[in-house]
Amino acid sequence: MPKSTFLNLRPEKRADFTDAALFEFALNDYQNASITNMVKVLGIAKGSVYQYFENKKDLYEFLIELAAEEKLKYTKKVIKKAGDGDFIKWYRKLLHQSLLFDLENPMLGCLLINVSQERNNAEIGNLALTNKRETAAFLKKVLELHQPKSLSPSLDSSKLAFHLTQLGFGLTDAFCIEKELDLRHFALERTAVEYDEAEVKAFVKDMVNALKPALG
Amino acid sequence: MPKSTFLNLRPEKRADFTDAALFEFALNDYQNASITNMVKVLGIAKGSVYQYFENKKDLYEFLIELAAEEKLKYTKKVIKKAGDGDFIKWYRKLLHQSLLFDLENPMLGCLLINVSQERNNAEIGNLALTNKRETAAFLKKVLELHQPKSLSPSLDSSKLAFHLTQLGFGLTDAFCIEKELDLRHFALERTAVEYDEAEVKAFVKDMVNALKPALG
Amino acid sequence: MPKSTFLNLRPEKRADFTDAALFEFALNDYQNASITNMVKVLGIAKGSVYQYFENKKDLYEFLIELAAEEKLKYTKKVIKKAGDGDFIKWYRKLLHQSLLFDLENPMLGCLLINVSQERNNAEIGNLALTNKRETAAFLKKVLELHQPKSLSPSLDSSKLAFHLTQLGFGLTDAFCIEKELDLRHFALERTAVEYDEAEVKAFVKDMVNALKPALG
Amino acid sequence: MPKSTFLNLRPEKRADFTDAALFEFALNDYQNASITNMVKVLGIAKGSVYQYFENKKDLYEFLIELAAEEKLKYTKKVIKKAGDGDFIKWYRKLLHQSLLFDLENPMLGCLLINVSQERNNAEIGNLALTNKRETAAFLKKVLELHQPKSLSPSLDSSKLAFHLTQLGFGLTDAFCIEKELDLRHFALERTAVEYDEAEVKAFVKDMVNALKPALG
DNA sequence: AATGAATGAGGGTTCATTCAT
DNA sequence: AATGAATGAACCCTCATTCAT
Numbered sequence: 001m002p003k004s005t006f007l008n009l010r011p012e013k014r015a016d017f018t019d020a021a022l023f024e025f026a027l028n029d030y031q032n033a034s035i036t037n038m039v040k041v042l043g044i045a046k047g048s049v050y051q052y053f054e055n056k057k058d059l060y061e062f063l064i065e066l067a068a069e070e071k072l073k074y075t076k077k078v079i080k081k082a083g084d085g086d087f088i089k090w091y092r093k094l095l096h097q098s099l100l101f102d103l104e105n106p107m108l109g110c111l112l113i114n115v116s117q118e119r120n121n122a123e124i125g126n127l128a129l130t131n132k133r134e135t136a137a138f139l140k141k142v143l144e145l146h147q148p149k150s151l152s153p154s155l156d157s158s159k160l161a162f163h164l165t166q167l168g169f170g171l172t173d174a175f176c177i178e179k180e181l182d183l184r185h186f187a188l189e190r191t192a193v194e195y196d197e198a199e200v201k202a203f204v205k206d207m208v209n210a211l212k213p214a215l216g
Numbered sequence: 217m218p219k220s221t222f223l224n225l226r227p228e229k230r231a232d233f234t235d236a237a238l239f240e241f242a243l244n245d246y247q248n249a250s251i252t253n254m255v256k257v258l259g260i261a262k263g264s265v266y267q268y269f270e271n272k273k274d275l276y277e278f279l280i281e282l283a284a285e286e287k288l289k290y291t292k293k294v295i296k297k298a299g300d301g302d303f304i305k306w307y308r309k310l311l312h313q314s315l316l317f318d319l320e321n322p323m324l325g326c327l328l329i330n331v332s333q334e335r336n337n338a339e340i341g342n343l344a345l346t347n348k349r350e351t352a353a354f355l356k357k358v359l360e361l362h363q364p365k366s367l368s369p370s371l372d373s374s375k376l377a378f379h380l381t382q383l384g385f386g387l388t389d390a391f392c393i394e395k396e397l398d399l400r401h402f403a404l405e406r407t408a409v410e411y412d413e414a415e416v417k418a419f420v421k422d423m424v425n426a427l428k429p430a431l432g
Numbered sequence: 433m434p435k436s437t438f439l440n441l442r443p444e445k446r447a448d449f450t451d452a453a454l455f456e457f458a459l460n461d462y463q464n465a466s467i468t469n470m471v472k473v474l475g476i477a478k479g480s481v482y483q484y485f486e487n488k489k490d491l492y493e494f495l496i497e498l499a500a501e502e503k504l505k506y507t508k509k510v511i512k513k514a515g516d517g518d519f520i521k522w523y524r525k526l527l528h529q530s531l532l533f534d535l536e537n538p539m540l541g542c543l544l545i546n547v548s549q550e551r552n553n554a555e556i557g558n559l560a561l562t563n564k565r566e567t568a569a570f571l572k573k574v575l576e577l578h579q580p581k582s583l584s585p586s587l588d589s590s591k592l593a594f595h596l597t598q599l600g601f602g603l604t605d606a607f608c609i610e611k612e613l614d615l616r617h618f619a620l621e622r623t624a625v626e627y628d629e630a631e632v633k634a635f636v637k638d639m640v641n642a643l644k645p646a647l648g
Numbered sequence: 649m650p651k652s653t654f655l656n657l658r659p660e661k662r663a664d665f666t667d668a669a670l671f672e673f674a675l676n677d678y679q680n681a682s683i684t685n686m687v688k689v690l691g692i693a694k695g696s697v698y699q700y701f702e703n704k705k706d707l708y709e710f711l712i713e714l715a716a717e718e719k720l721k722y723t724k725k726v727i728k729k730a731g732d733g734d735f736i737k738w739y740r741k742l743l744h745q746s747l748l749f750d751l752e753n754p755m756l757g758c759l760l761i762n763v764s765q766e767r768n769n770a771e772i773g774n775l776a777l778t779n780k781r782e783t784a785a786f787l788k789k790v791l792e793l794h795q796p797k798s799l800s801p802s803l804d805s806s807k808l809a810f811h812l813t814q815l816g817f818g819l820t821d822a823f824c825i826e827k828e829l830d831l832r833h834f835a836l837e838r839t840a841v842e843y844d845e846a847e848v849k850a851f852v853k854d855m856v857n858a859l860k861p862a863l864g
Numbered sequence: 865a866a867t868g869a870a871t872g873a874g875g876g877t878t879c880a881t882t883c884a885t
Numbered sequence: 886a887a888t889g890a891a892t893g894a895a896c897c898c899t900c901a902t903t904c905a906t
Contacts, residue, residue, distance in 0.1 A: 005890065013890095028336050032247045035876065045892045047878080052890095056876065117333045119400070120244050126400070132386075133393050159426035162390045166382040170348075174378045177349050184335065184342065210375035213429035221865065252900060261867040263903080272901065437886065460768050463680045468879060477888040479882080488880065549765045551832065552676050558832065564818075565825050591858035594822045598814040602780075606810045609781050616767070616774070642807035645861035653869065661869095683897065693871045698898065700869095 002062055006052035017042065017052065018066070019107075019190075025063050026110035026187045030121055033060075057123060064115050067108040074101040087146040088215055091164065092208045095171055099200060102172040103193040106186035109172060113183075116169060136165040152216050160214065167207065175203055218278050222268035233258065233268070234282065235323075241279050242326035242403045246337055249276075273339055280331050283324040290317040303362040304431055307380065308424045311387055315416060318388040319409040322402035325388060329399075332385055352381040368432025376430065383423065391419055434494055438484035449474065449484070450498065457495050458542035458619045462553055465492075489555055496547050499540040506533040519578040520647055523596065524640045527603055531632060534604040535625040538618035541604060545615075548601055568597040583647060592646065599639065607635055650710055654700035665690065665700065666714070667755075667838075673711050674758035674835045678769055681708075705771060712763050715756040722749040735794040736863055739812065740856045743819055747848060750820040751841040754834035757820060761831075764817060784813040799863060808862065815855070823851055 006014065024038040035056060039046045053059040072079075075097045081090060102109030118127040140161035147155060176183055179199075186193050222230065240254040251272060255262045269275040288295075291313045297306060318325030334343040356377035363371060392399055395415075402409050438446065456470040467488060471478045485491040504511075507529045513522060534541030550559040572593035579587060608615055611631075618625050654662065672686040683704060687694045701707040720727075723745045729738060750757030766775040788809035795803060824831055827847075834841050 009890080029245065029247075031245075032336065034874080036874070046876090047893065048891060050877065114336070117335075119333075120248065120330070126398075129389060129393060132389055136390075136393070156422055156426045158394075159422050162386070162393075162423070163379070163383065163426060166386045167379065170378070170382045170385075173345060173348055174352075174382075177345060177352065177378075178374075182342070182345075206372055206375050207378070210372045210379060211427070211430050213432065214427050216429055224865085250900070251902090262869095262901090263867055264865080266902070267865065267867095440886085461677065461679075463677075464768065466879070467881090478880090478890095479888055480886080482881070483886065483888095546768070549767075551765075552680065552762070558830070561821060561825060561830075564821055568822075568825065588854055588858045590826075591854050594818070594825075594855070595811070595815065595858060598818045598822075599811065601818075602810070602814045605777060605780055606784075609777060609784070609810075610806075614774075638804055638807050639810070642804045642811060643859070643862050645863075646859050657869080682895080684895070694897090695872070695899080696870060704897065 001058070002053055003051065009052070017044075018063075021059060021063055022067070022107045022111060023187070023190070025060060026107040026114065027184060029114050030056075030060055030118060030124060035059075060124070063111060067111045067115075070105065070108055071098070071101050071112065074098070082142045083145045087143070087150060088208060088212060090142075092204055095168065095208065096201065096204045098168065099171050099175060099204060102183065103175075103195050103200070106183050106193060107190065110184055110187045113172070132165055132169070135168065136161045139164045139168075155215065163211065163214070167211070171204075171207065174207065175200075178203065217274070218268055219270070225268070233260070234279075237275060237279055238283070238323050238327060239403070239406070241276060241330065242323040243400060245330050246272075246276055246334060246340060251275075276340065279327060283327045283331075286321065286324055287314070287317050287328065290314070298358045299361045303359070303367060304424060304428060306358075308420055311384065311424065312417065312420045314384060315387055315391060315420060318399065319391075319411050319416070322399050322409060323406065326400055326403045329388070348381055348385070351384065352377045355380045355384075371430075371432055379427065379430070383427070387420075387423065390423065391416075394419065433490070434484055435486070441484070449476070450495075453491060453495055454499070454539050454543060455619070455622070457492060457546065458539040459616060461546050462488075462492055462550055462556060467491075492556065495543060499543045499547075502537065502540055503530070503533050503544065506530070514574045515577045519575070519582060520640060520644060522574075524636055527600065527640065528633065528636045530600060531603050531607060531636060534615065535607075535627050535632070538615050538625060539622065542616055542619045545604070564597055564601070567600065568593045571596045571600075587647070595643065595646070599643070603636070603639065606639065607632075610635065649706070650700055651702070657700070665692075666711075669707060669711055670715070670755045670759060671835070671838070673708060673762065674755040675832060677762050678704075678708055678766060678772060683707075708772070711759060715759045715763075718753065718756055719746070719749050719760065722746070730790045731793045735791070735798060736856060736860060738790075740852055743816065743856065744849065744852045746816065747819055747823060747852060750831065751823075751843050751848070754831050754841060755838065758832055758835045761820070780813055780817070783816065784809045787812045787816075803863065811859065811862070815859070819852075819855065822855065823848075826851065 006017075009017070020038050020042045023041070024035075025033045028034070033056075035049055036046065039049060049059070053062065075094060078090065078094045078097055084090070102113075115127055116131045118124055119129070120126075136158075140157050143151065143155070143157040143161055143164075147153065147157060172183065175181070181193060183193070222233075225233070236254050236258040239257070240251075241249045244250070249272075251265055252262065255265060265275065269278065291310060294306065294310045294313055300306070318328075331343055332347050334340055335345070336342075352374075356373050359367065359371070359373040359377055359380075363369065363373060388399065391397070397409060399409070438449075441449070452470050452474040455473070456467075457465045460466070465488075467481055468478065471481060481491065485494065507526060510522065510526045510529055516522070534544075547559055548563050550556055551561070552558075568590075572589050575583065575587070575589040575593055575596075579585065579589060604615065607613070613625060615625070654665075657665070668686050668690045671689070672683075673681045676682070681704075683697055684694065687697060697707070701710065723742060726738065726742045726745055732738065750761075763775055764779045766772055767777070768774075784806075788805050791799065791803070791805040791809055791812075795801065795805060820831065823829070829841060831841070
């Protein structure tokens with residue numbers, strides 16, 4: 001976690017720093033994100049980074065947490081209703097929010113995608129698999145919550161949870177492929193993706209509908 | 217592509233080199249794979265690498281092609297029959313072969329997984345998205361080939377192709393999560409995963425079955 | 433020397449500061465003692481150090497003086513009697529007190545040992561040699577004071593003074609080697625060495641006795 | 649130990665490197681010896697150092713061994729005769745050779761003195777005490793070898809061994825103090841100390857004579 | 865064809881000191 | 886009197902690539 005030094009920083013300065021750090025770690029994986037480069041962009045002394053954070057890993061963990069929290073804000077309301085009503089509607093809503101988040105916050109989106117793919121780093125462990133395992137476990141629980149009420153009793157919750165996990169992790173990619181967008185480009189430009197609300201909704205709907213019979 | 221010097225190498229030497237290179241790039245992403253480390257393990261001169269290949273990128277591309285070809289050998293027979301008979305059976309067979317390949321060749325499997333996740337490297341481009349795009353396009357074609365014959369006419373081939381793509385890219389992960397295996401560990405040890413043929417078959421079957429209703 | 437700000441400090445605070453500084457400089461030589469680390473342990477602002485002292489060297493000199501004074505308290509009574517009675521008894525008593533001081537104040541002892549070995553630092557000069565020169569000169573004088581009365585007239589006061597100096601500088605080391613103690617460990621733990629008064633006395637006695645014939 | 653790279657270096661280049669390294673580590677203790685500074689003086693790339701040695705510690709150990717071997721060449725003949733003839737003559741000869749070595753090789757001398765004072769470095773351990781312990785143990789054995797033949801039976805070999813150890817470690821210091829020399833200065837200038845052979849001999853003789861009665 | 869020494873920019877990190885508050 | 890953020894040079898070390906042999 002950040003040192004107090006960082007928390008006591010003038011809000012604007014802290015924001016600048018955070019932004020530059022997110023930028024660097026959004027466009028590079030952990031090992032290749034360069035503190036040297038980051039401070040050059042920021043125009044501050046390299047030593048300052050170590051006034052704010054213990055080390056590179058500490059900074060990285062802060063950014064992950066920040067991005068995760070930010071994303072949670074988008075999805076919290078939906079997640080809370082995990083057991084209510086219709087599962088498909090719920091999941092569609094969840095995906096919708098998740099996709100919107102990435103489109104509106106390309107930097108945070110890219111960062112989280114990077115995190116979800118860290119496999120080879122001894123220092124931070126295999127986050128990719130850990131992430132998937134946890135997400136799949138959560139979705140399995142939700143599926144089993146709905147199964148008695150509205151889902152087919154023959155449904156294989158474990159396997160289906162995995163399919164839904166994959167969908168979740170890959171949705172933004174799919175959208176970008178279909179719409180010929182490059183999220184990294186938007187992260188690079190620090191701009192949100194301009195999207196057509198109806199298009200996004202339709203995309204998610206179609207995506208989930210394609211799986212619907214499997215959930216029937 | 218390799219220089220002629222590499223192709224003229226004594227087969228055994230070429231094999232040793234290739235193995236060591238695969239090892240290094242299987243356990244590290246492109247940027248973090250170290251030629252320095254590779255030649256140390258191999259016990260050859262660092263300069264030799266540049267007699268064989270133009271540069272690091274050239275070597276990487278060679279390894280990708282090699283791994284892809286090796287995997288193709290496993291799946292070619294299945295892929296050729298893309299239009300025949302039952303789609304589901306076909307796809308199940310395809311996944312089965314793909315999973316077996318990863319389990320029997322952890323090093324190649326890890327390498328290809330790494331490749332499928334290179335997003336942030338200006339030097340080699342966003343391979344992750346390129347890969348997905350191509351795979352999805354191929355599967356869409358196959359789906360559309362079967363649709364008039366055996367698949368539901370209302371099926372959204374584009375979206376479904378994406379789901380199947382995700383399944384393909386994530387199947388080995390799912391297997392490793394369920395069986396609590398670490399593929400990187402096997403790559404590191406240079407040993408194949410010992411698996412129970414029936415278990416693998418069942419796993420793939422369940423995985424596809426969970427999606428079956430969506431395929432009509 | 434300390435600035436007035438330091439002298440005006442609340443006694444307890446001044447004591448805390450002094451203790452932490454001694455700790456740092458006891459366990460590290462001048463260059464490697466870290467003010468950054470010291471203030472972290474102390475929990476005060478880094479800037480405060482520079483309110484109290486001109487710079488690192490200034491602080492170091494203060495600590496040396498303090499440790500030296502503290503040691504002097506232990507030995508003053510003995511030193512004062514430099515010309516009286518039996519030289520050997522006197523010197524034995526001096527060594528005894530000196531050794532006790534190190535055992536009872538491992539931090540101060542370590543610091544002074546460090547000081548007595550600073551040779552390579554342009555900033556603070558070759559303290560090692562300066563120290564030895566002064567000590568040897570003092571002992572030479574004392575020897576010459578006793579020589580007409582109780583020491584052999586053929587005795588080479590200059591050379592003998594050097595032997596006694598070496599003994600003085602190395603006595604604690606010898607004790608630690610024989611008793612298998614690590615003084616730095618006790619400094620680290622901020623605890624005195626628990627010693628057997630009789631053992632210490634015997635050790636010093638044997639040590640001096642071994643030289644006695646030379647003083648005959 | 650050095651990598652093969654270093655051993656294969658052109659002799660002149662290897663000599664230049666070794667000289668510069670000795671220079672740096674003779675005038676600075678381990679932690680403060682700077683590889684950055686060393687290569688600047690040498691006019692080679694920093695990376696080269698790591699072609700030759702694993703790391704700083706590896707280089708340091710090489711230099712210690714080299715200096716120790718060089719010193720051994722000076723003293724080997726004497727040491728071999730450890731049990732023969734008169735102990736005092738033998739020890740005088742040993743000290744004589746040791747002192748000559750330091751005077752003729754100020755850089756190596758300074759380095760070994762530095763080594764004999766490393767107390768505070770976790771990375772390399774407390775070499776100071778280790779050195780003393782070993783030297784004292786050796787001298788004790790030699791004393792006990794002579795005791796039945798030519799030394800007083802009442803002599804305390806353990807304590808006396810320590811006095812002789814101290815003498816050995818401090819002899820050069822004593823000489824420098826008496827003759828008002830600064831060995832570091834000669835190391836810095838890369839020149840041998842110009843000494844008067846007779847003076848050195850007399851100095852050692854007087855020094856040992858002062859202890860002679862204690863050896864009875 | 866093979867070598868392996870040389871390069872130099874880049875990596876993360878630590879440090880004593882300053883100065884506006 | 887006290888703070889603590891800012892500095893920037895220095896630290897050790899790694900890297901892909903080159904090139905004379």
